[in-house]
Amino acid sequence: MTARQTGQPTPDPADQTADQPETGSALPVRERDRTYFPRAWGITPYDYVQSMMDAVAAFGLLHAAVKRGIFELLSNEELTADELAAACNAKPSYLWRVMNWLHANSFVALRDDRYRLTDLGRGLTAAAERSQRDAVLVTGHPYWLRAIGDLDQTFVRGYPLPEDGLFPYSHLADDDELSYHFNRFMLSRSHAIGVKIANLDDYAHVRTVCDIGGGLGGILAKILHAHPHVTGVLLERPEVAADAHTYFSLQDLDGRVKVIAGDMFDGIPAADRYLLSSVAHNLGDVNYLSLLTQLSQAMAANDHADLLIAEGMLPSAPGRPSRWYDIDARMMAMFPDGRVRSEDEHRRLLEHAGLRAVRSLMLPDDQTLLIAQHAPALIGS
Ligand SMILES: C[S@@+](CC[C@H](N)C(=O)[O-])C[C@H]1O[C@@H](n2cnc3c(N)ncnc32)[C@H](O)[C@@H]1O
Incomplete structure (x- = not known):
């Protein structure tokens, strides 16, 4: 029986060097191996x-x-x-x-x-509950697979090669089945995040929450159920907005949400609390900064307004493993300039837009929540 059949790591003859550790670990202990994290599990480089x-x-x-x-x-x-x-x-x-x-x-x-x-x-x-069915169907769709398969070309060209010349959201607008699964994929992963955001302790001053690019409205629904005095605004692409209406009806929230079918770069509605969940990573720095600047302007007139950014974030120290490097590769493959950022990068862009991050906490699925407020003194600094 081979080592693979028994599930045991296979010692690599190349590793039988003088500095092989006496513990029997499959890998030699050398300074350059210290950041090789599977070493701790006894997995050989080959495996x-x-x-x-x-x-x-x-x-x-x-x-x-x-x-x-x-x-x-x-x-x-x-x-x-x-x-x-x-x-x-x-x-x-x-x-x-x-x-x-x-x-x-x-x-x-x-x-x-x-x-x-x-x-x-x-x-x-x-x-x-939290079904991953739609996530699997989206991730295995030929459009998604091709984007990752073309990464070598993207490295050279500096932008992805979209099928039929369409980038993901235009492609989704043309493909009802894929769009259905994508929206349900987002909805499924948003529930646990919505619960955590709804459980924040500071809703007393909040009358209106506006979720920008809020998908079908999973996070907003959790907030509205938890805080009966709050009303919601959902700003989404027209193709998604129509289905968001249906979702809010099913949630018995008809009268408490205004669904705006539109483009987030065309204007930001008035609100006390803004939410940007998994939107920033689709955008390059120029577009993200433009969106943050619009938000900053919308928040300037309201002393109590804040912005909640829910995102996966890269580790601030290089060389630490994180699933967000893999998601970053997907963004690189699919969106022009799309990227996952570190918390420091978000903070810098917020400051450029005249916003200051005042609080940061962890969300489910290793996501981070950054809460920002208007800070006019920072503009241009
Ligand atoms: C990755 S999904 C995140 C959905 C939701 N916020 C969540 O966390 O589950 C990004 C969302 O942004 C929406 N979106 C993308 N570009 C947009 C635009 N220009 N205007 C409005 N919504 C947009 C997409 O339709 C999509 O629902």
């Missing part, structure tokens, strides 16, 4: 790179299983591989291999030849 390549096939299988409806089919009943193959119109011999992979990776369990969902698998059904 580390291999695991990244294996992840491509793993994601392909997961995406295929979600897209073929395997998780939905198993959500209410246990089925054999043949029954599943018939239900999702798949060749039985191929479906069986997908099921083997799902079983080996704990998405399904097997009893008397019948598959059933584990808790892990249930998280990929549409009805699951």
